[in-house]
Amino acid sequence: MKLILSDRPLDLTVKNPDQIKVIDLSALKIHNCVGCFGCWTKTPGRCVIRDDAVTVYPLIAQSDSVIYVSRIKYGGYDSIMKTMLERAIPVQQAFIHLVDGECHHVQRAVAPKQAVIIGYGASGPKEQALFRRLVERNARNMNFENFQVLFSSQEELESLVRKEAAKWDAS
Numbered sequence: 001m002k003l004i005l006s007d008r009p010l011d012l013t014v015k016n017p018d019q020i021k022v023i024d025l026s027a028l029k030i031h032n033c034v035g036c037f038g039c040w041t042k043t044p045g046r047c048v049i050r051d052d053a054v055t056v057y058p059l060i061a062q063s064d065s066v067i068y069v070s071r072i073k074y075g076g077y078d079s080i081m082k083t084m085l086e087r088a089i090p091v092q093q094a095f096i097h098l099v100d101g102e103c104h105h106v107q108r109a110v111a112p113k114q115a116v117i118i119g120y121g122a123s124g125p126k127e128q129a130l131f132r133r134l135v136e137r138n139a140r141n142m143n144f145e146n147f148q149v150l151f152s153s154q155e156e157l158e159s160l161v162r163k164e165a166a167k168w169d170a171s
Contacts, residue, residue, distance in 0.1 A: 001062050002168050006069035007081045025080045028052035039090035047090050057088040061110045067164055072122040075130030115147040116164050120157050
């Protein structure tokens with residue numbers, strides 16, 4: 001499965017809606033993670049908060065190709081994308097293992113991903129560099145096999161997303 005996860009509505013038409021899901025996070029009701037770790041202890045693999053996030057994080061886990069679209073705020077993801085990524089913690093187990101000398105959570109049936117992260121609205125090169133570094137640090141926990149970070153203006157955003165999604169049809 002392929003997934004386009006966006007922090008805003010996008011005017012996209014996909015050829016194969018059973019194979020490519022487009023999710024506008026801004027249209028969903030997603031609460032903040034409360035750090036209760038219930039997804040590890042009370043209901044392993046499932047968040048105890050019952051909102052729209054519980055339908056999204058399984059799609060993130062199953063997807064082998066993902067395009068993340070997020071406004072860049074202070075060098076990081078915009079709040080709705082950051083909230084969703086934090087709420088995706090049930091796809092990891094509480095157990096830790098060493099990977100290349102670093103501690104990481106054990107993944108819970110998460111497909112390795114080809115990821116494209118498209119950031120828009122950065123104030124300049126320094127904020128872009130900070131965002132790129134954040135994505136690099138998150139890549140292993142998000143199970144990215146390969147990833148690229150692209151930057152766009154708001155005006156060119158949908159065109160860039162279409163161009164990246166079109167590569168899925170070509171492969």
